[in-house]
Amino acid sequence: MTGTWPLVRLALRRDRVLLPAWIIGLSLMVASSVAATRDLYPTQESLTSAAETINATAALVALYGKVYDPTSLGAISLIKLTAFGAAIVGIVFIFIVIRHTRAEEESGRLELVGAGAVGRAAPLTAALIVSMGASLALGVLAALGIGAAGLAWSGAFAFGVSWALAGIVFSAIAAVAAQVMTSARAAIGVGVAAVGAAYALRAVGDLGAADPGWLSWLSPVGWSQQIRPFAGDRWSIALIPIVATAVLVPIAYSLRARRDLGSGLVPERAGPAQGAIGGVMGLAWRLQRGLFIAWALGSALMGMVLGSVAHTIAGLLNSPQMAAFFEALGGSQGLTTMFLAAEIGILGSLVGAYAIAAASRLRSEETAGHVELLVSTPASRLRWATSHLVFACVGSAIIILITGTAIGIAHGLAIGDVGGQVPRLFAASAGQIPAALVIAGIVMLLFGVAPRLVVGAWGLLVAFIVVGEFGSLWQLPQWVLDLSPFAHSPRLPGGDVEPGQLALLTGIAAVLLAVGLATWRRRDLRP
Amino acid sequence: MNSASSDLVIDARGLVKNFGHTQVLKGLDLQVMRGEVHAFLGPNGAGKTTTLRLLLGLLRSDGGSMSVLGLDPWSQAADLHRRLAYVPGDVALWPGLSGGEVIDLLGRLHGGIDPARRTELLERFELDPTKKARTYSKGNRQKVALVAALATDAELYLLDEPTAGLDPLMEAQFKECVEQLRDDGRSVLLSSHILSEAEVLSDRVSIIRDGSVVETGTLAQLRHLTRTTMSATVARPPEGVETLTGVYEAKLDGDRFTAQVDAHGVAPLLAALSSAGATALVSHPPTLEELFLSHYSETGGAP
Numbered sequence: 161m162t163g164t165w166p167l168v169r170l171a172l173r174r175d176r177v178l179l180p181a182w183i184i185g186l187s188l189m190v191a192s193s194v195a196a197t198r199d200l201y202p203t204q205e206s207l208t209s210a211a212e213t214i215n216a217t218a219a220l221v222a223l224y225g226k227v228y229d230p231t232s233l234g235a236i237s238l239i240k241l242t243a244f245g246a247a248i249v250g251i252v253f254i255f256i257v258i259r260h261t262r263a264e265e266e267s268g269r270l271e272l273v274g275a276g277a278v279g280r281a282a283p284l285t286a287a288l289i290v291s292m293g294a295s296l297a298l299g300v301l302a303a304l305g306i307g308a309a310g311l312a313w314s315g316a317f318a319f320g321v322s323w324a325l326a327g328i329v330f331s332a333i334a335a336v337a338a339q340v341m342t343s344a345r346a347a348i349g350v351g352v353a354a355v356g357a358a359y360a361l362r363a364v365g366d367l368g369a370a371d372p373g374w375l376s377w378l379s380p381v382g383w384s385q386q387i388r389p390f391a392g393d394r395w396s397i398a399l400i401p402i403v404a405t406a407v408l409v410p411i412a413y414s415l416r417a418r419r420d421l422g423s424g425l426v427p428e429r430a431g432p433a434q435g436a437i438g439g440v441m442g443l444a445w446r447l448q449r450g451l452f453i454a455w456a457l458g459s460a461l462m463g464m465v466l467g468s469v470a471h472t473i474a475g476l477l478n479s480p481q482m483a484a485f486f487e488a489l490g491g492s493q494g495l496t497t498m499f500l501a502a503e504i505g506i507l508g509s510l511v512g513a514y515a516i517a518a519a520s521r522l523r524s525e526e527t528a529g530h531v532e533l534l535v536s537t538p539a540s541r542l543r544w545a546t547s548h549l550v551f552a553c554v555g556s557a558i559i560i561l562i563t564g565t566a567i568g569i570a571h572g573l574a575i576g577d578v579g580g581q582v583p584r585l586f587a588a589s590a591g592q593i594p595a596a597l598v599i600a601g602i603v604m605l606l607f608g609v610a611p612r613l614v615v616g617a618w619g620l621l622v623a624f625i626v627v628g629e630f631g632s633l634w635q636l637p638q639w640v641l642d643l644s645p646f647a648h649s650p651r652l653p654g655g656d657v658e659p660g661q662l663a664l665l666t667g668i669a670a671v672l673l674a675v676g677l678a679t680w681r682r683r684d685l686r687p
Numbered sequence: 688m689n690s691a692s693s694d695l696v697i698d699a700r701g702l703v704k705n706f707g708h709t710q711v712l713k714g715l716d717l718q719v720m721r722g723e724v725h726a727f728l729g730p731n732g733a734g735k736t737t738t739l740r741l742l743l744g745l746l747r748s749d750g751g752s753m754s755v756l757g758l759d760p761w762s763q764a765a766d767l768h769r770r771l772a773y774v775p776g777d778v779a780l781w782p783g784l785s786g787g788e789v790i791d792l793l794g795r796l797h798g799g800i801d802p803a804r805r806t807e808l809l810e811r812f813e814l815d816p817t818k819k820a821r822t823y824s825k826g827n828r829q830k831v832a833l834v835a836a837l838a839t840d841a842e843l844y845l846l847d848e849p850t851a852g853l854d855p856l857m858e859a860q861f862k863e864c865v866e867q868l869r870d871d872g873r874s875v876l877l878s879s880h881i882l883s884e885a886e887v888l889s890d891r892v893s894i895i896r897d898g899s900v901v902e903t904g905t906l907a908q909l910r911h912l913t914r915t916t917m918s919a920t921v922a923r924p925p926e927g928v929e930t931l932t933g934v935y936e937a938k939l940d941g942d943r944f945t946a947q948v949d950a951h952g953v954a955p956l957l958a959a960l961s962s963a964g965a966t967a968l969v970s971h972p973p974t975l976e977e978l979f980l981s982h983y984s985e986t987g988g989a990p
Binding site for chain 1: 701740743746747749764765766767768773775777779780781782783784785786787788789790792793795797798817818819821824832928931955
């Protein structure tokens with residue numbers, strides 16, 4: 161454990177912007193949601209009926225979970241942030257732990273540090289101290305935000321605890337993943353897959369007859385949810401994630417004690433002596449295929465799940481007023497169509513994350529020094545950049561279309577109209593493509609003009625999605641809402657297609673890509 | 688390009704490169720002739736890698752002119768790269784690719800490599816091509832880049848500290864390869880701070896210091912400027928050596944005498960030593976180390 165404190169200080173120094181930004185941003189999101197929801201439901205009746213609508217709608221329960229106390233303002237105002245929020249918190253802390261453990265080890269920097277007066281377990285301890293400390297800080301700040309917005313302190317702290325424990329448990333999971341996998345990319349992949357699995361388990365569990373089903377009890381996201389802030393404040397549930405952490409952390413330490421620096425548990429296999437990679441495009445496929453296949457499969461799965469519950473939304477509305485209310489919102493279109501359009505919109509925005517991940521490979525290849533090796537061959541800079549952009553652009557489009565097709569198949573099977581629903585939802589999802597291209601264009605522009613800021617594209621995406629989800633709730637001015645490319649995507653199926661908007665998005669994407677490529681051709685290599 | 692400079696494979700004049708407010712190259716001149724092995728010597732941070740990156744068109748110059756194989760590296764990069772091979776100083780490989788895959792990829796980008804040559808180089812450098820790049824040591828990563836570059840049929844080879852991670856046996860193999868390139872009439876620019884390597888390999892040397900070339904020439908020309916070190920075991924103190932012109936830093940430690948001598952001081956010193964009853968005499972020409980040190984100590988204080 162020698163040397164832990166200097167490493168903690170090093171980690172805090174490296175994360176001095178990132179960590180506070182996440183903690184404050186997430187806390188502000190909680191506080192403003194609570195403040196805004198209060199105005200949304202002026203009477204107890206409107207509150208209760210909204211909560212009952214959510215509980216009666218399988219798709220919403222799968223997405224957000226149940227409102228365990230339909231009379232509680234706190235419970236309904238935090239419904240979008242309990243399960244979904246715990247998952248986001250989990251992903252953030254997985255990134256932070258891997259960043260300070262396996263990523264450091266892979267880059268060789270840990271070797272430099274490890275040769276100093278530093279114990280073998282010190283880097284892991286330092287990473288866990290930082291991420292668990294930050295989880296607690298996030299919990300406290302979120303609770304203070306809710307309390308300050310005027311809700312009961314007991315519920316506020318129950319919510320804070322639910323988030324803090326999500327951060328802590330996923331930090332422990334990341335600590336184990338960092339020992340098992342040799343590359344930071346793979347370790348993050350395992351961690352994020354764990355979050356996805358936890359989210360899906362509780363989605364199925366929450367839909368079960370029991371309250372909740374047993375699958376929810378297997379899920380760290382489910383544990384956070386079952387603390388039930390503002391709906392019983394069940395503090396004893398907090399013991400489950402604490403015990404899980406107490407089990408996982410020693411596992412991580414014992415794995416660390418058994419392996420060499422730089423190695424994982426899975427031994428490195430030999431590769432081919434002769435290479436079959438034909439050129440920069442082949443190399444891009446090799447480097448991008450894992451990400452692409454994972455996203456394609458994940459989107460297909462997500463589309464199937466959402467598509468299969470879509471038709472239940474209308475039937476479960478037992479209150480005629482609510483049905484009339486939604487009917488009014490959806491115009492002449494049915495509730496199911498509205499729901500499908502909303503889901504395609506959300507999944508379309510999420511594909512923005514894929515576009516960023518794929519396009520950011522340009523920057524990570526440059527910082528790693530791989531580009532120097534490539535562009536000193538006859539392969540031109542333009543060809544190299546294009547090879548990765550193909551994945552960011554065409555790849556995003558394919559993933560979006562896969563999502564639409566999967567929703568169409570599942571929904572079609574459910575209502576017995578596969579032949580009609582597949583083309584309908586395939587076409588509907590195609591409307592999301594231009595916005596994804598804009599996101600890829602933003603990354604390319606940053607890469608050309610200000611390569612160090614490429615990582616900022618993630619912040620922009622989060623801002624676009626948050627503004628899209630909460631912007632009207634917070635009553636932001638229209639021009640702010642219009643900044644997000646997703647605001648200009650058609651709401652399909654059901655809505656109108658505005659060819660002008662789609663052409664505008666595509667045009668903006670083309671300009672961003674062209675300017676980015678042109679500046680990249682003319683700038684210094686900046687590893 | 689006009690015919691007068693066609694025997695120059697690299698012709699850089701007055702190169703300037705700034706990184707922010709720091710001027711890394713301050714009017715650097717570098718000429719490499721066709722068919723020669725040219726050593727580019729300088730300490731860490733002198734600007735060797737920056738110069739090579741400019742010559743490759745990876746960086747854009749802020750001043751001066753350069754032509755490599757008669758082409759402008761910035762605007763004609765792809766045409767130029769077809770005719771040269773490069774080994775970066777810090778070789779970074781894709782961790783998930785095997786060494787063989789990287790060699791073949793880089794080879795294909797160059798328009799294909801000779802399989803026999805590839806096999807020969809792999810054996811010569813004792814490199815296992817099936818290992819993933821993640822598991823290679825620094826020296827082995829360097830070997831991957833070296834094999835890829837040497838297996839390429841190029842007119843000009845730019846090698847940035849190519850032996851930095853190699854053990855002495857591999858260094859010897861590398862020297863043979865470079866000699867082979869010279870015999871084939873290829874041109875090599877080889878940056879290094881390992882002076883013995885340049886001494887053995889190079890036809891001409893350019894010494895870079897703090898962003899500009901301070902000396903260029905053949906080793907013989909450069910040695911002309913410096914002093915031979917002589918040491919002798921003597922029976923009695925040699926007389927009058929301090930007053931001899933061309934003899935510097937004469938020292939007597941017990942019966943061991945050492946001094947540094949200019950060309951014209953050799954004969955008088957030998958006479959003085961022989962009358963002092965010298966029983967053993969060792970004389971060696973200056974190593975590049977000494978060349979180097981004399982350059983840095985003379986103007987060491989300058990920024």
